Amino acid sequence: MNDLLALYRAQFRTTIAEQLQYRGGLAIWTIGLVLEPVIYLAVWSTVARSQGGAVAGFGAADFAAYFLVALVVNQATFTWIMWEMEYWIRQGHLSPLLLRPVHPIHRQIAVNLTFKLLTLTVVVPAALILGVVFRPNFAGIEPWTALAFIPALVLAIALRFAIEWTLALAAFWITRVTAVNQLYYVAFLFLSGQAVPLLLLPGPVKAAAEWLPFYRTLGFPVELLLGRLSPQDAAVGIVAQVGWLAVMVVLLNAVWARGIRQYSAVGA
Amino acid sequence: MRTLRLLWVHLRLGALNELQYRGNLVAQMLQSLISLAASLLGLGIVFSKTDALGGWGPYELLAILGVYFLVGGISQLVVQPSLSRFMEDIRLGAFDFTLTKPVDAQMLASIKQIEVWKLVDVAIGAGVLGVALAGLGEGVGPARAAAFGLTLLAGVAIVYSFLLLLATCAFWFVRVDNILVIFQSMYEAGRWPIGIYPPWLRLSLTFLVPIGFAITVPASGLVGRLSGDTLALAVALGVALPLVARWFWRRGLRRYSGASA
């Protein structure tokens, strides 16, 4: 355990140093991260205005609140492992990682957390500025929603990490995973609540999205914080997060074990 | 003439070379289609809640989507890969070889690298435009076609000049390799008419990163929503920006060869 902590600390330091070398890259990445929710916000605010101020109970200020919180949650939960894993496997970078006495996932978790901490320094100011510009309606936030948001966010981070790690392992079997990644990205875009609040999806799609795990990693914590969910829905949601997390961790381990066998069989 | 010939050779070689990896074609088609599907899904959801977005009807937005794919495809087919390569060459010193060639260095650097499969995006763009036109019903008269052709040409010229301006910075700063990514990430905003964005963003997307001129303006020309002023401005920029970019490139080149030092 102490060894692991030391590993995390060391990884933390190298990642910070590394990222500070690429400040330009960080800035560009921030532009993309901030612009995306602004686009959805603009689209939906326009729709709301054309519908006499609100669509499905969302006014422009509600959309602003939704997409601003979504920006922060997305920043906290996103991973880039699906792209990195392909690179590791193709370029043979995975082999040395496998030789280390710790599971490669720890390195990835450490790097991910460090990167998040680092980008928080640009994302929070960006969100604050957008908050001033778009005048979001945060009236729904209550002490209990704010409190429940914390475990929901932590679970969302863990769940999305587990889902994307599992999908990333497709690279063990498929040479070109870009299309797979993109397919996942599009599914996530609509089913997680990233591009549009679930409430605005057509009925059957909305029902399906509520049962799938993606919503639990993004839309759910957002709606929870903004007071759009009843305490019962919030409780159900957190239970769903825990359930999905358990399923994904089991799946991740199983797929990883098979993938490694496949990887060493090919002799990369 | 020489330019076209060189461009053709690059295209042909790129295609011949890529034909060895047909998997790439399938992958690119899949990616482009997924991207198209995502856009259509988005449009579908939006139009399930409203009849018009900022005054644009469904088929008019489809026209925007078509131009988005068309211009993006052209840019990713030759401009972006070539300019990325140029910046990489500067970093590694291989740009020297471009300079020793008896053809214009800017031209060579702008067509050096071709991503053949991005032709898929160009084709999708044309297809979507076709569907949009069919859906709009009323025949597009010669005036609209001319406005579209003119603004599209200007749009491509503006995008090219903008990217060249960014890439030319490599003569001064070595570590700018991902400066072009800014454009790519902002280009996403062009899937929607820029009129729906708040003023600060609309202005940025018009004059800072000229995505409005590349997508919304030609699409407006096609659907007959283009004002004379905007048309004139687009054409003026389409002529002026390449000249500015050319001037900047020459300054960069002078610096590179130490003539200004």
Place this chain on the structure above:
Amino acid sequence: MLDLRAADVNSASIARFTLGRTMDDIRRPVICVRDLHKAYSVPEREAGLAASLRSLWRRQTREVTAVERISFDVAPGEIVGFLGPNGAGKTTTLKMLAGLLHPTSGEVDVLGFTPWRREPAYLRQMTLVMGQRNQLVWDIPVADSYELNRVIYAIPDDQYRRTLDELADLLELDPLLTKPVRNLSLGERMKCELAGALLHRPRVLFLDEPTLGLDVTAQRRIRAFIADYATRHDATVLLTSHYMADVEALAERVIVIHHGALRFDGPLDGLIERFSPFKTLTLDFEGAPGDLGRFGEVIEAADGHAVVRVRKADAAAATARLLAELPVIDLSVADPPVDEVIDRVFSDEAAGAADEAIEVAS
């Protein structure tokens, strides 16, 4: 008009050539360099955060002279070795000759052109090869890269065919042409690189470290090819190399620069004469060497074998004394290896001595 200028500028070199050759042999130099000078101003800042912040608005710069007023001529068909340690200014000079860099001052005339104007007519007649950098397209077959060059240089079809056949023949390229560059070995890549750079049959070749990193066999092949191309096409070659063997094999004439300044220009033998006031005596004898220090500087001494370095003037006397005083079985007197001489030219304590020796050999 061109001829007038050439006659004017090059009267010195023409006079030089007339000494040994008949008037018929005299041809106008292909490369003509006069007082070529290149200085860079480089940003300079002390270490530390405060200093780097200060440098943000008040940038300290320092003038660095890369090439210091050098002059030389190269006659048509000549192969000239350009020598100097890293950072001596070789590559900078080559880049100015190839038109990549503007000089700070001075004049260069290559084939009647000013290189840095980069007129297409000039670029079509010269080529630049840099051993450490590749200009073939990495992912496509070699022949396709050549095809690009064909269009860029607008080489007529039949000439292209003939040249490619000839080059492929000389360099044994045929099996390589269909392979992507990334699948070639370093030696193969260099062969293809050279061939690609010569497709337009340049009359002037600038080769910067053309054999860098290659194994001995590949080096030898490249050298033979360069020499062959130069004779066939009466091409003028200016090459830099770290490997003395390249220069020894190819160039009758060497130009040595150090710290940007010209240190020597003349035949290779002359370089040894001038810069090595020593001879090396290698001896085999019976028994222990004893004290050899009285003959000269002892490089190596063991039972039965020794190497001693003596001043040139003392060589004869030392040899006689050695033969008289030691039971010598075998003795040889030699110039030191060229590498050693070059080292001497470049070492700083030699710089002073070399200054006296600068005096362009003829």
